[in-house]
Amino acid sequence: MKDKEQINLKIQKNKELVDKLVNIGNNAIIQLKEFQNPSVNIPVRTLSNVYFDEKARLLRLGNSTSERSYFNLAQAKSFMQTMLVASKLREVLERGSAVGLRQLFYMSKGGIQGTKENTFDLQKECDPIVEDIEGVLKCLREEMGVEAERKGILAGDIKLMDSGDEIDCSRLGSSGYGIPSIVEKGTIDFIDCKAESILVVEKAQTWSTLNHDKFWKKNKCLILTGKGQPARGDRRMLARLHRELDLPVYIFTDMDIWGYYIYSVYKQGSINLAHFSENAAVPDAKFLGFKMSDVEKYKIPKEHLIPMNKGDYKRINEISNYDWFKEKKEWQKEFKELVKFSNKIEQDALIGKGLDFMSRTYLPEKIQNRDWIE
Amino acid sequence: MKDKEQINLKIQKNKELVDKLVNIGNNAIIQLKEFQNPSVNIPVRTLSNVYFDEKARLLRLGNSTSERSYFNLAQAKSFMQTMLVASKLREVLERGSAVGLRQLFYMSKGGIQGTKENTFDLQKECDPIVEDIEGVLKCLREEMGVEAERKGILAGDIKLMDSGDEIDCSRLGSSGYGIPSIVEKGTIDFIDCKAESILVVEKAQTWSTLNHDKFWKKNKCLILTGKGQPARGDRRMLARLHRELDLPVYIFTDMDIWGYYIYSVYKQGSINLAHFSENAAVPDAKFLGFKMSDVEKYKIPKEHLIPMNKGDYKRINEISNYDWFKEKKEWQKEFKELVKFSNKIEQDALIGKGLDFMSRTYLPEKIQNRDWIE
Numbered sequence: 197m198k199d200k201e202q203i204n205l206k207i208q209k210n211k212e213l214v215d216k217l218v219n220i221g222n223n224a225i226i227q228l229k230e231f232q233n234p235s236v237n238i239p240v241r242t243l244s245n246v247y248f249d250e251k252a253r254l255l256r257l258g259n260s261t262s263e264r265s266y267f268n269l270a271q272a273k274s275f276m277q278t279m280l281v282a283s284k285l286r287e288v289l290e291r292g293s294a295v296g297l298r299q300l301f302y303m304s305k306g307g308i309q310g311t312k313e314n315t316f317d318l319q320k321e322c323d324p325i326v327e328d329i330e331g332v333l334k335c336l337r338e339e340m341g342v343e344a345e346r347k348g349i350l351a352g353d354i355k356l357m358d359s360g361d362e363i364d365c366s367r368l369g370s371s372g373y374g375i376p377s378i379v380e381k382g383t384i385d386f387i388d389c390k391a392e393s394i395l396v397v398e399k400a401q402t403w404s405t406l407n408h409d410k411f412w413k414k415n416k417c418l419i420l421t422g423k424g425q426p427a428r429g430d431r432r433m434l435a436r437l438h439r440e441l442d443l444p445v446y447i448f449t450d451m452d453i454w455g456y457y458i459y460s461v462y463k464q465g466s467i468n469l470a471h472f473s474e475n476a477a478v479p480d481a482k483f484l485g486f487k488m489s490d491v492e493k494y495k496i497p498k499e500h501l502i503p504m505n506k507g508d509y510k511r512i513n514e515i516s517n518y519d520w521f522k523e524k525k526e527w528q529k530e531f532k533e534l535v536k537f538s539n540k541i542e543q544d545a546l547i548g549k550g551l552d553f554m555s556r557t558y559l560p561e562k563i564q565n566r567d568w569i570e
Numbered sequence: 571m572k573d574k575e576q577i578n579l580k581i582q583k584n585k586e587l588v589d590k591l592v593n594i595g596n597n598a599i600i601q602l603k604e605f606q607n608p609s610v611n612i613p614v615r616t617l618s619n620v621y622f623d624e625k626a627r628l629l630r631l632g633n634s635t636s637e638r639s640y641f642n643l644a645q646a647k648s649f650m651q652t653m654l655v656a657s658k659l660r661e662v663l664e665r666g667s668a669v670g671l672r673q674l675f676y677m678s679k680g681g682i683q684g685t686k687e688n689t690f691d692l693q694k695e696c697d698p699i700v701e702d703i704e705g706v707l708k709c710l711r712e713e714m715g716v717e718a719e720r721k722g723i724l725a726g727d728i729k730l731m732d733s734g735d736e737i738d739c740s741r742l743g744s745s746g747y748g749i750p751s752i753v754e755k756g757t758i759d760f761i762d763c764k765a766e767s768i769l770v771v772e773k774a775q776t777w778s779t780l781n782h783d784k785f786w787k788k789n790k791c792l793i794l795t796g797k798g799q800p801a802r803g804d805r806r807m808l809a810r811l812h813r814e815l816d817l818p819v820y821i822f823t824d825m826d827i828w829g830y831y832i833y834s835v836y837k838q839g840s841i842n843l844a845h846f847s848e849n850a851a852v853p854d855a856k857f858l859g860f861k862m863s864d865v866e867k868y869k870i871p872k873e874h875l876i877p878m879n880k881g882d883y884k885r886i887n888e889i890s891n892y893d894w895f896k897e898k899k900e901w902q903k904e905f906k907e908l909v910k911f912s913n914k915i916e917q918d919a920l921i922g923k924g925l926d927f928m929s930r931t932y933l934p935e936k937i938q939n940r941d942w943i944e
Contacts, residue, residue: 287925288925291925291926293782293925293926294744294778294779294782295779295921295925296775296778296779296918298775298916298918299775299779299918299921301918302874302916302918302919302921302922303921303922305873305874305922306871306873306922307871307873314873343775343778345774346774349748357743358742358743358744358745359743359744360743361741361742361743362741363741363742363743363745367735367736367737368732368735368737369731369732369733369734369735369737369750369758370668370732370733370750370752370757370758371732371737371747371748371749371750372748373745373748374723374745374746374747374748375745376743376744376745377778378744383744384743384744400719400720401670401672401673401717404668404670404717404751405668405669405670405673408667408668497680497681498681499679499680499681499688500676500679542672542676544670544672544673544675544676545676547669547673547676547677548676548677548679548680551661551662551665551667551669552665552667
């Protein structure tokens with residue numbers, strides 16, 4: 197894909213979204229002309245409307261919507277806010293710009309003439325409105341040019357086009373490719389990939405060690421980290437790499453419930469971003485470790501164990517009851533053994549076995565022996 | 571600089587540091603053979619030994635050292651820890667590896683035979699030992715291959731060599747160049763730079779907006795962000811760019827005491843990392859904004875002000891009394907007006923003036939009119 201093609205694709209996509217945004221306003225005008233109460237239907241994003249789709253193996257939003265109307269004392273303000281943010285999003289799209297959630301809040305924040313009221317007082321009022329509009333338009337805020345926090349890094353034998361620049365992720369030294377907040381087609385496009393799989397690691401330092409050891413080169417893979425809980429951009433990037441390039445995904449986290457949950461978010465999605473899962477989940481992702489059976493196999497010394505605390509036990513109890521873990525014997529066994537073991541192990545502990553034990557022995561062995569949990 | 575040259579330079583530097591580390595151990599052996607108490611002199615890093623060097627205009631560590639010896643009940647353990655960490659650092663250097671602070675902790679953590687004691691229990695015991703050894707060797711932990719958190723991003727017309735890869739920071743799309751933790755010569759080397767200045771911005775979103783608008787291209791500068799308080803790598807990178815390429819540095823933060831302090835850290839260094847300032851401070855850095863005089867000049871609407879809280883007032887009081895702010899009339903005036911104004915303004919608020927107001931009007935105008943504080 198060439199520079200110009202990428203730009204044209206983006207212009208075309210932006211135009212479609214602008215039309216949808218304009219429609220929200222036009223519908224309200226039509227309703228007014230017909231002496232009806234102007235309204236917009238917003239998909240419900242609370243737990244009651246989130247379900248685990250067993251066939252697709254990911255979290256999804258159900259079909260419930262709630263009406264938000266103008267002539268309703270409880271809804272008039274949020275109706276106005278919805279129209280206001282929609283018009284600001286149109287402005288962003290028409291200019292082909294990119295703004296942050298906080299900037300969008302400032303764009304939408306102002307006084308209301310003749311009153312002492314502001315359109316918005318706090319950003320936390322504005323962010324959900326953006327998610328509402330994502331729901332109405334059935335698109336991602338990233339497609340509308342709204343950025344948020346970025347965290348992740350990627351390296352390996354892949355060439356991609358990023359905003360008109362061709363980037364070779366195998367020639368980025370110790371830095372790697374910083375995953376942007378917006379990684380949609382038209383902004384990021386894959387050109388050529390020689391890697392055959394993706395290894396996702398929980399921690400930045402693990403990524404850095406693997407990159408230093410050129411693990412991705414020796415093992416023909418991409419290495420990616422979201423630095424703990426990944427940002428939306430990292431999840432979306434992983435899903436696109438997996439789906440469009442058909443690359444299997446392996447995930448390597450700490451041996452604790454927080455690491456297991458990070459795996460679960462990459463794989464099935466998260467409850468509070470259920471509408472995002474369809475675009476960002478990787479139901480086929482495999483959990484490589486750190487696993488209970490590794491403790492003995494790799495003889496982790498007792499000085500490297502960290503005792504579990506109350507919060508850990510509580511979270512194991514919660515997570516082991518999630519639909520997507522509940523029916524899986526292997527996971528239930530893992531949780532049970534972890535509780536009995538009553539300790540945690542960090543990825544960093546593997547350095548105790550030698551500076552390159554992780555990249556030369558542990559990870560290649562696990563992949564070769566198919567020593568993972570699905 | 572070519573790939574091989576870069577590798578050779580690094581090997582040579584590592585060898586010198588290994589010799590210094592081996593010397594710490596050899597000295598102890600000589601002392602033992604001469605029936606003396608083995609000891610090592612550690613530079614004191616507490617406030618009492620930190621001073622503001624008015625000529626160099628940066629924070630420095632004084633000459634006080636404290637002796638850490640083996641036959642001393644209160645020091646035996648930290649003496650042992652110092653030797654242990656020094657030997658682990660030697661291992662890292664000899665392998666040409668890079669490890670994180672947490673990994674170094676795991677490398678050094680273990681039981682002590684015949685006792686129930688561990689060499690280390692918590693990472694917070696280990697990190698200061700690394701800083702002790704930095705002081706003894708008069709080098710940076712980065713030079714010994716010890717990484718920590720990385721945060722910053724850079725873009726602009728500069729080509730650099732990173733671990734054997736040539737990277738053009740003007741061809742990195744929306745991602746930019748992620749500043750690694752270790753940016754020492756031999757790992758990162760500057761090849762060719764067409765930029766004529768450096769603009770440092772507090773927030774990642776500000777960087778992203780400027781990068782999207784190709785601000786660096788239109789204004790022949792580099793743009794850099796440390797995402798709030800910068801990591802060591804970001805400060806060191808900025809100092810190297812400024813010193814080696816003779817690029818003037820402009821800093822743009824929020825209009826609040828936290829932003830002003832970020833400026834101060836880039837410029838003079840920080841009290842708790844005084845030994846690092848010599849390598850990382852930029853005493854000539856100019857504060858571009860957001861300034862009190864901008865409020866009226868750019869007609870910031872009152873809805874975009876954030877009322878100051880108790881913590882803000884307290885911190886203004888502390889910081890305005892620091893040596894490097896105390897003698898500066900312009901800064902004292904700024905602090906005084908800020909207290910009177912009793913509001914804060916974020917960089918993001920400028921978006922209220924138009925999507926490209928910051929990159930097309932505000933920043934170029936400020937630089938052209940030399941509207942800054944030294």
